[in-house]
Amino acid sequence: xxxxxxxxxxxxxxxxxxxxxxxxxxxxxxxxxxxxxxxxxxxxxxxxxxxxxxxxxxxxxxxxxxxxxxxxxxxxxxxxxxxxxxxxxxxxxxxxxxxxxxxxxxxxxxxxxxxxxxxxxxxxxxxxxxxxxxxxxxxxxxxxxxxxxxxxxxxxxxxxxxxxxxxxxxxxxxxxxxxxxxxxxxxxxxxxxxxxxxxxx
Numbered sequence: 037x038x039x040x041x042x043x044x045x046x047x048x049x050x051x052x053x054x055x056x057x058x059x060x061x062x063x064x065x066x067x068x069x070x071x072x073x074x075x076x077x078x079x080x081x082x083x084x085x086x087x088x089x090x091x092x093x094x095x096x097x098x099x100x101x102x103x104x105x106x107x108x109x110x111x112x113x114x115x116x117x118x119x120x121x122x123x124x125x126x127x128x129x130x131x132x133x134x135x136x137x138x139x140x141x142x143x144x145x146x147x148x149x150x151x152x153x154x155x156x157x158x159x160x161x162x163x164x165x166x167x168x169x170x171x172x173x174x175x176x177x178x179x180x181x182x183x184x185x186x187x188x189x190x191x192x193x194x195x196x197x198x199x200x201x202x203x204x205x206x207x208x209x210x211x212x213x214x215x216x217x218x219x220x221x222x223x224x225x226x227x228x229x230x231x232x233x234x235x236x237x
Contacts, residue, residue, distance in 0.1 A: 037065075037066050037067075037068055038057055038065060038066070038067045038068065039067075039068045039069075039070065040053050040054050040057050040067060040068070040069045040070070041070050042054070042069060042070060042071045042072075042076065042080075043070050043071065043072045043100075044072060045071070045076075047075065047076060047079060047121035048079070048121055050069065050071050050076045050079065050080050051076075051079050051080055051083050053069075054067065054069050054080050054083065054084065054103075054105070055083060055087075058084070058087055058089070058105070058107060058110060058111055059110050059111065060110070061107055061109050061110040062109070062110070063109055064106075064107065064108050064109060065106075065107055065109075066104060066105065066106050066107075067089075067104075067105040067107065068102060068103070068104055068105075069102070069103040069104075069105065070100070070101070070102055071101050071103065072099045072100060072101065073099070073101070074101070074124075074192065074193055074194035075121075075122075075124055075194075076101070077093050077101050077103060077192045077193045077194075078122065078124070078125045078163075078193050078194070079121065079122050080103050081093060081103060081189075081193070082122065082125075084103070084105045087107075087111040088107070088108070088111060088112070089105040089106060089107050090105070090106040090107075091103060091104060091105045091106070091189075092104050092185050092188070092189050093188070093189045093192035093193065094188035094189065094191070094192050095188070095191050095192045101192045102192075103192070124194070125161065125162055125163050125193070126162065126163045126164065126165055126193075126194055126195065127162050127163075127164070127165065127232065127233075128165050128230070128231055128232040128233070129162075129164040129165060129231065129232065129233045129234070129235060130164060130165060130166050130167070130168060130227055130228055130231035130233070130234050130235070131157060131164045131166070131167040131168070131234075131235045131236075131237075132167075132168045132170075132228065132234055132235070132236050133150070133154075133167065133168065133169045133170075133173035133176060133236075133237060134170055134171050134172065134173050134236070135150070135171065135172040135173050135237075136150060136172045136173060136175045136176055137149065137150050137172070138150040138152075138153055138237045139237075147182075149237075150176070150183075150237060151182050151183055153237045154176070154183045154186050154187065155183075155186050157186075157190065158186050158189055158190055163190065163193055163194070163195050164195055164235070165195070165196065165231070166195065166196035166197075166198060166227055166231075167187070167190065167195060167196070167197050167198070167216075168198050168199075168200075168219070168224055168227060168228070169197070169198065169199040169200065169203075169216075170199070170200035170203050170224065171200070171203055173203075174199050174200055174203035174204050174207060174209065175207060175209065177197060177199045177213060177214065177215050177216055178199075178204070178209045178212040178213055178214055179212045179214045180212075181214065184214055184215055187215045187216065188215050191215055191216055196216070196217075197215050197216025197217070198216055198217060198218075198219040198223070198224070198227070199213060199216055199217070199218055199219065200218075200219060200220070200221070200224065201218040201219065201220055202220070202221070204218065
């Protein structure tokens with residue numbers, strides 16, 4: 037494990053430090069990058085993905101984020117990494133998830149589809165401002181969910197992950213929330229009302 041400490045560094049320093057660590061690899065290795073803001077998470081993640089890295093990211097605390105990059109070796113291409121400071125890759129889109137499955141029909145297929153849907157959100161060029169989870173969708177943000185890694189990655193990049201508290205209580209999951217924060221119906225309605233666009237799986 038190689039650790040790149042970019043806490044307190046302004047863009048594009050976190051990207052440059054990570055790129056140098058990647059270029060110095062002599063074999064398969066995992067690089068852990070520590071940064072203190074969401075934009076750095078977005079920029080480092082974009083560069084690492086373009087270099088062939090398998091990555092995940094999560095918010096460790098206020099002003100503390102970790103990006104984990106798994107590389108099979110140094111990047112093959114010597115193409116220039118994106119070292120410029122990219123703007124915030126979020127817009128005022130809200131994703132609303134009301135079930136732990138997607139579509140109607142086979143339940144197992146529906147669960148596979150919702151997992152794929154959430155992963156697809158992580159791959160958008162422009163991320164949503166927030167994701168709202170209620171009713172059966174509330175189970176996706178709790179311990180044991182197959183989508184936790186993707187949701188933690190989105191949270192680390194500044195996407196608000198909000199889960200209905202009434203729904204968590206109903207399903208007995210209030211103490212099992214594993215990503216994001218608890219919200220209420222007023223905030224859910226307000227977030228949806230102020231959104232420029234709403235996506236529903």
